[in-house]
Amino acid sequence: MMTGRMMKRIALSAICVTAPVPGPMPALGATMVAPPAMYPATMWQGRGQAVIRILDRMDSHVTMLTVPAGGETDYKTLHIAVHRCVDRPPTLASDAAIQVSIADNTDRNMHFDGWILAAEPALSVFPSPLYQVRVVSCAGDTVAPLVPPLPQPAVPQTVSATPSGADDQPGDTGDQPAVPPPVAHGPMPLTPDAPTGGHTAPPAGPMQLAPPASDAPPAGSSSGAQSGPMPLTPPADAPTQTPEHLPPPQPFPDGQ
Numbered sequence: 095m096m097t098g099r100m101m102k103r104i105a106l107s108a109i110c111v112t113a114p115v116p117g118p119m120p121a122l123g124a125t126m127v128a129p130p131a132m133y134p135a136t137m138w139q140g141r142g143q144a145v146i147r148i149l150d151r152m153d154s155h156v157t158m159l160t161v162p163a164g165g166e167t168d169y170k171t172l173h174i175a176v177h178r179c180v181d182r183p184p185t186l187a188s189d190a191a192i193q194v195s196i197a198d199n200t201d202r203n204m205h206f207d208g209w210i211l212a213a214e215p216a217l218s219v220f221p222s223p224l225y226q227v228r229v230v231s232c233a234g235d236t237v238a239p240l241v242p243p244l245p246q247p248a249v250p251q252t253v254s255a256t257p258s259g260a261d262d263q264p265g266d267t268g269d270q271p272a273v274p275p276p277v278a279h280g281p282m283p284l285t286p287d288a289p290t291g292g293h294t295a296p297p298a299g300p301m302q303l304a305p306p307a308s309d310a311p312p313a314g315s316s317s318g319a320q321s322g323p324m325p326l327t328p329p330a331d332a333p334t335q336t337p338e339h340l341p342p343p344q345p346f347p348d349g350q
Contacts, residue, residue: 126252131244132185139241142234144179144192148172149226160233171199172225181232183241189213190232196220 146159148169159174161167166175177193190212198204206220212229220227 126250128247128249130185131247133183133241133244135186137183137186137241138180138191138239139183140237140239141179141181141232142237143232144176144190144194145230145233146174146176146192146194147228147230149228151224151226158230162234163237170225172227173197173199174227179229179232180239185244187213190229192229192232194227194229196227198222198225 140163142163144161144163146161148157148159149155150157150170157169159167159169161174161176163176163179166173168174173196175195177195179190179192181190182188191209193209194206196206204222206218206227208218210218210220210227210229212231215228
């Protein structure tokens with residue numbers, strides 16, 4: 095009787111045998127992709143409302159205020175007037191800025207009029223020892239200044255033209271190897287080259303050790319020198335010397 099485990103093994107074996115084997119994947123060429131469309135880094139768009147956070151340092155209480163662009167509001171002793179609120183378009187990093195006027199009713203010298211940035215609040219702050227005013231973001235409908243629609247970037251086209259000289263490169267298939275010049279076989283001659291420029295080449299053959307003919311003494315000279323190789327035997331008219339004979343050795347006398 096076949097168990098459930100054996101039946102599962104048989105079924106898996108049948109699937110492995112009958113499953114088709116995938117063939118090699120076809121080679122795909124490079125696909126050109128258009129660059130992403132982005133707004134310039136200096137682009138801002140207007141919004142209808144500003145979200146402001148106020149911190150009361152006396153009791154550490156934080157209050158969030160939503161003020162419409164061009165509107166005013168009061169918070170305790172502060173009078174806040176928002177002139178404009180702008181933020182970044184969708185393709186840029188998130189940031190917001192408000193143009194605001196802030197005054198403290200208890201101190202006539204405590205006044206601020208300028209821009210406050212959300213990403214860099216330390217660039218411009220409301221100089222109050224009691225309150226801290228920060229911008230959180232912009233909200234509401236889009237108002238002026240409006241950003242233009244993003245242009246659709248064109249997909250770059252591939253260039254299939256072959257550059258000049260690409261078909262004739264060293265080492266291409268079909269190039270004939272360079273044939274070296276023929277080399278003469280056999281012993282190298284040691285004779286000098288043909289005379290050039292009026293110079294006389296020395297005669298071929300072994301070098302003579304005898305003095306040249308121009309240095310021979312004139313006829314009738316009593317020196318007796320003759321041309322040709324110098325003989326190594328003494329001349330016939332030279333006196334013959336008799337070798338000197340040494341006396342035989344004598345024994346030493348007795349007692350010495």
